[in-house]
Amino acid sequence: MSRVSIQIFLGSLMILATTLVMVFYGLNEEQRMEDTRKAVQARSIEEGAALFEQQCSRCHGTQGTGIPGLCPPLNDRYFFDQRLTDIGWSSTLEDYIVSTASSGRLTSTRPETYPGQGIPAMPSFSDQFGGPLRVDQIRNIAAFILNWESTAELVEVPSAPSGPPVGADISKELPAGDPANGEALTLSLGCQACHVTTPTGPAWPPTADQPGIGERAATRIDQADYTGNAVNPEQYLFESIVQPNAYLVSGYAEGLMPGNYADTLTDQDMADLIAYLLTVK
Amino acid sequence: MIKSLNMQDLRQKLSGAIDNRVRIITAGMSVDEIRAVLRGDPPTERPNPRYKVHTTSFIFHIRPRYYEAGSTVFTHTFRLGFFTSFFFFLELFTGLILMIYYTPSPERAYTSILNLISAVPFGQLLRDLHRLGAEGMVIFTALHMLRTFLTGSYKKDRTFTWLTGVVLLGITMFLSFSGYLLPWDQLAYWAVTVGTSMAEAAPLVGNQLNLLLRGAPDIAADGLLRFYLIHVVLLPLAAVLVISIHYYKVSREHGISLPASIDDGDASPEVTRAAKQRIDFIPDLLTHEVFLVSVGLLILILSVTVFGYHAPLESVANPQSTPLDTEAPWYFWWLQGMLKLGDKTLMGIIIPTIIVLLLVGVPYIDRNPYRSLYRRPFAVGIGIFSVLALVVLSYMGTPQYGIETDAATRIVQDLAPEEGTGPLHTVPFDQLQPGVYVVNESPTQGLCPGLDFGCPELEKAFNLYSQWINTAVEQGKLPDVEAVLVIDAWQKDLVKVTPRIVWSDAGQRKTYEKNVYLHRERGSE
Numbered sequence: 145m146s147r148v149s150i151q152i153f154l155g156s157l158m159i160l161a162t163t164l165v166m167v168f169y170g171l172n173e174e175q176r177m178e179d180t181r182k183a184v185q186a187r188s189i190e191e192g193a194a195l196f197e198q199q200c201s202r203c204h205g206t207q208g209t210g211i212p213g214l215c216p217p218l219n220d221r222y223f224f225d226q227r228l229t230d231i232g233w234s235s236t237l238e239d240y241i242v243s244t245a246s247s248g249r250l251t252s253t254r255p256e257t258y259p260g261q262g263i264p265a266m267p268s269f270s271d272q273f274g275g276p277l278r279v280d281q282i283r284n285i286a287a288f289i290l291n292w293e294s295t296a297e298l299v300e301v302p303s304a305p306s307g308p309p310v311g312a313d314i315s316k317e318l319p320a321g322d323p324a325n326g327e328a329l330t331l332s333l334g335c336q337a338c339h340v341t342t343p344t345g346p347a348w349p350p351t352a353d354q355p356g357i358g359e360r361a362a363t364r365i366d367q368a369d370y371t372g373n374a375v376n377p378e379q380y381l382f383e384s385i386v387q388p389n390a391y392l393v394s395g396y397a398e399g400l401m402p403g404n405y406a407d408t409l410t411d412q413d414m415a416d417l418i419a420y421l422l423t424v425k
Numbered sequence: 426m427i428k429s430l431n432m433q434d435l436r437q438k439l440s441g442a443i444d445n446r447v448r449i450i451t452a453g454m455s456v457d458e459i460r461a462v463l464r465g466d467p468p469t470e471r472p473n474p475r476y477k478v479h480t481t482s483f484i485f486h487i488r489p490r491y492y493e494a495g496s497t498v499f500t501h502t503f504r505l506g507f508f509t510s511f512f513f514f515l516e517l518f519t520g521l522i523l524m525i526y527y528t529p530s531p532e533r534a535y536t537s538i539l540n541l542i543s544a545v546p547f548g549q550l551l552r553d554l555h556r557l558g559a560e561g562m563v564i565f566t567a568l569h570m571l572r573t574f575l576t577g578s579y580k581k582d583r584t585f586t587w588l589t590g591v592v593l594l595g596i597t598m599f600l601s602f603s604g605y606l607l608p609w610d611q612l613a614y615w616a617v618t619v620g621t622s623m624a625e626a627a628p629l630v631g632n633q634l635n636l637l638l639r640g641a642p643d644i645a646a647d648g649l650l651r652f653y654l655i656h657v658v659l660l661p662l663a664a665v666l667v668i669s670i671h672y673y674k675v676s677r678e679h680g681i682s683l684p685a686s687i688d689d690g691d692a693s694p695e696v697t698r699a700a701k702q703r704i705d706f707i708p709d710l711l712t713h714e715v716f717l718v719s720v721g722l723l724i725l726i727l728s729v730t731v732f733g734y735h736a737p738l739e740s741v742a743n744p745q746s747t748p749l750d751t752e753a754p755w756y757f758w759w760l761q762g763m764l765k766l767g768d769k770t771l772m773g774i775i776i777p778t779i780i781v782l783l784l785v786g787v788p789y790i791d792r793n794p795y796r797s798l799y800r801r802p803f804a805v806g807i808g809i810f811s812v813l814a815l816v817v818l819s820y821m822g823t824p825q826y827g828i829e830t831d832a833a834t835r836i837v838q839d840l841a842p843e844e845g846t847g848p849l850h851t852v853p854f855d856q857l858q859p860g861v862y863v864v865n866e867s868p869t870q871g872l873c874p875g876l877d878f879g880c881p882e883l884e885k886a887f888n889l890y891s892q893w894i895n896t897a898v899e900q901g902k903l904p905d906v907e908a909v910l911v912i913d914a915w916q917k918d919l920v921k922v923t924p925r926i927v928w929s930d931a932g933q934r935k936t937y938e939k940n941v942y943l944h945r946e947r948g949s950e
Contacts (some may be wrong), residue, residue: 149714159719177545189916
């Protein structure tokens with residue numbers, strides 16, 4: 145055979161092989177596109193999770209369970225099932241989330257239970273309205289929030305304090321506290337929405353490198369950098385709850401914790417909480 | 426009526442008509458001639474109809490009628506120039522289709538790429554081919570130039586061809602570089618930010634040049650549009666023009682060079698005579714080229730399907746966050762390496778300009794008339810030295826060289842890079858069991874007693890993490906270290922992994938931690 149015919153033969157074989165590979169590749173194309181769509185959605189949720197932690201968790205809680213008396217829960221059955229009907233939103237929930245997060249809220253729709261930060265109740269997050277986020281980032285946050293849909297449970301709206309509020313004076317004389325009731329309060333008040341640093345529970349038990357909150361409360365007030373006014377562990381915990389900015393543990397920013405507990409807790413609630421936290425050594 | 430219809434007459438008329446039609450289509454070759462070509466027989470008519478094609482057809486008139494046998498030796502050219510133009514046409518073809526799905530605006534660019542790979546049949550294949558073709562074109566252009574230098578083919582009549590070749594090398598690199606920005610991901614954004622900041626170093630006009638290129642102090646909508654237009658209009662047009670000039674010189678003026686031994690007069694008369702024998706374009710060279718194209722296509726298609734080459738795509742560009750390991754495209758690493766050696770203006774502008782001038786001047790500086798490797802040791806020495814220097818500089822240009830990153834940051838970045846895939850990303854989702862894993866305390870085996878088959882991949886990643894921590898401790902970088910890997914079940918099909926490193930530094934406890942969210946379907950295995 146001449147060189148020309150060998151090359152024609154081999155060339156034809158290779159073009160045939162190329163075609164066959166393309167056909168097999170094409171057969172799997174639907175599946176590949178589907179997998180890519182899923183991967184794109186997964187990355188969107190991952191990115192949204194990080195952004196939610198940075199931008200939203202301060203008010204809505206790290207797990208989206210909201211902060212009673214401040215911001216509504218999003219990881220909430222009501223939010224997924226009933227919210228759109230209640231406010232008469234005709235489009236999708238994703239659009240609702242994107243729209244609200246983009247433009248914020250001038251005033252709260254539920255000022256009685258979730259007044260937000262005042263006016264505006266919620267700042268605008270879109271960079272089109274002076275916020276920090278691009279629209280694709282807000283869509284990622286929406287993807288993250290929507291991923292709660294299948295697991296969300298109904299978050300109970302906590303009842304108003306049953307007596308006069310405790311106020312911000314930490315030297316106040318408190319009644320005797322009940323630790324068991326205090327522990328129940330940490331759940332119903334949603335403290336664990338933010339105070340979670342371990343996968344197994346709240347932030348106050350002892351961890352590998354530091355003792356529990358009861359022990360910490362006793363040693364903090366003697367530290368050189370302590371800037372608050374408490375003179376004993378009870379007052380330190382009292383102060384930390386009603387005046388969260390009086391002393392900041394290094395590594396935490398100012399204004400992370402809502403400042404409204406002086407108005408939403410009763411004397412008895414406060415006593416119970418302190419009693420419970422002091423037992424966690 | 427039937428009587429008058431003569432079958433033989435009809436057949437003759439019909440074949441005459443067909444033959445005529447075929448001659449028009451093939452620009453001069455009859456049916457019999459095509460048969461002869463395919464069989465490898467000599468021409469059927471005189472004058473040779475195979476040459477007639479070269480005068481009547483436009484495509485064939487720009488191709489030569491023959492090459493000299495000596496210049497077609499594979500080990501003389503390695504077909505590098507041919508494959509460079511093969512890649513160029515591949516880029517034109519795939520690029521034109523990709524343009525249909527692309528929108529050059531920061532809001533839409535990244536989404537249009539996601540749409541291309543997730544909703545367009547063969548979309549990812551096209552993108553992979555386009556990217557691979559771009560890499561191939563840069564590699565083959567450089568190799569083609571190196572070959573031309575080593576065989577001394579830039580001498581005498583070919584000096585101008587060499588000059589156009591240098592211009593084409595520049596065009597190719599900038600074609601590739603301008604396409605880098607278009608996906609608008611972190612990789613693109615920061616590579617181009619690093620690249621264009623070089624222009625800033627130019628004396629006097631630096632700021633204006635940078636502004637002209639980026640469209641604003643930072644790359645944004647205007648910059649993207651400029652790079653897009655440079656990539657799809659300006660540079661391709663320039664490339665077509667210069668390639669035409671380059672190719673015209675080769676095909677019409679001086680042909681492909683013969684091996685040095687023949688030009689230098691070292692070969693015997695018989696060998697020289699054999700080397701100067703003509704090989705006709707039709708059918709020999711044409712067949713060979715089609716053969717090479719089928720080889721090229723097969724290799725390309727296998728690379729992007731069976732061997733799984735994929736064009737990289739990182740997360741969407743974020744001007745507010747600079748990734749830890751920012752780097753230029755690999756063919757500019759040598760430049761990054763030089764920038765680490767000294768002043769930005771000297772290393773980034775003046776020396777590269779000198780290098781380009783030297784490249785342009787090669788045929789005029791090198792007055793040695795001989796082409797054989799052995800008769801020009803000085804030139805060959807400089808060539809080899811330049812290649813070695815490029816390799817060393819390129820190594821120095823990678824982010825791993827000469828940039829000290831804080832040990833804890835480095836370890837966490839290696840475990841779970843911001844972009845791309847690290848050991849943590851390859852752990853299957855089901856093995857990411859919630860828990861606190863403490864370095865040097867948690868067991869190195871049997872980390873997940875709750876799983877029937879254990880979690881070998883998680884153990885592998887965790888042990889790697891422990892190993893890096895312990896190495897850093899041995900080097901004295903992380904005194905009194907406490908390192909944990911915390912895994913929280915965060916949401917349905919989503920875990921939050923937090924590597925946290927606490928160490929002592931100047932009497933204080935320092936903490937470095939990063940939250941990594943991993944979804945079940947993220948698809949990085």
